[in-house]
Amino acid sequence: MLTKNKIKLINSLDRKKNRKEHGLFIVEGEKMVNELINECETREKCAYRISELFYTLDYKTKFLEDLEELNVEQTEITETELAKISNFSSPNQVLALVNIPQDKVPYYEEDIVLMIDGVIDPGNLGNIIRCADWFGINHVICSTNCVGLYNPKVVQASMGSIFRINVLYTLLPVVLAKMRKNNPLKPIYGATLDGENIYGMNLNENSAIVMGSESHGISEEVKAFLTKEVKIPQLGRGESLNVASATAILCSEFKRFSV
DSSP states (O other), rough: OOOOOHHHHHTTTTSSHHHHHHTEEEEEEEHHHHHHHHHHHHHHOOOEEEEEEEOOOHHHHHTHHHHHHSSSEEOOOHHHHHHHOSSSSSSSSSEEEEEEOOOOOTTTTSSSSEEEEEEHHHHHHHHHHHHHHTTTTEEEEETTTTTTOOOHHHHHTTGGGGGEEEEEEEEEEHHHHHHHHTTTTOEEEEEEEEEEEEGHHHHSEEEEEEEEEEBBBSSSHTTOSEEEEEOOOOOOOSSOOHOOOOOOHHHHHHHHHTO
């Protein structure tokens, strides 16, 4: 049964402080929830665990066999009830409450580490995580002033990649200082407007790539650790390039040398 208190709890999870207090975040929609279920079933060390599942009769009918094998609390609700807890303008059959896992320690010897400085748009961060997943980059390290990972719009924009990528929030200068100490030969590239043309460089895949926000770029504290500034040359008349799109282009260039 979907109680008033449960509705109030779920609706409160659009705020970061409430997600932190309850240790829960929302995953919504058939594709996202099914991908989460699949990840939890197929990966031995999946960090995410479903706390509770709410679904309509249509969803139950379609995935009855899978639901019977799922050892989590489940509640069948009406479409009207789903609309009361959904972040979608058109609710999509199923919503999961998921436990927030503990932060994982990044592995600095990884071939590429993606670092995000001050990105506050949830759609951008979600797409960056999706991009990392596509290019096989396992770690994304965010500055503490980035938008929260479990913001519903970040989760949705990641299209399920959030379940596979290790995303850590920390002070980037501290991480970069440790990286320099532990692996002094690891290049640290940063995307800036005054950097070297990315298309004319021989790139080292064993690198860290730093991306800043569209409005402020990379902070001076982080920029001090860069070994090379790079840029994507402007060939047309567009005012700027979306940070998620820029991240995809840079990741593609770095990975191109290993394909």
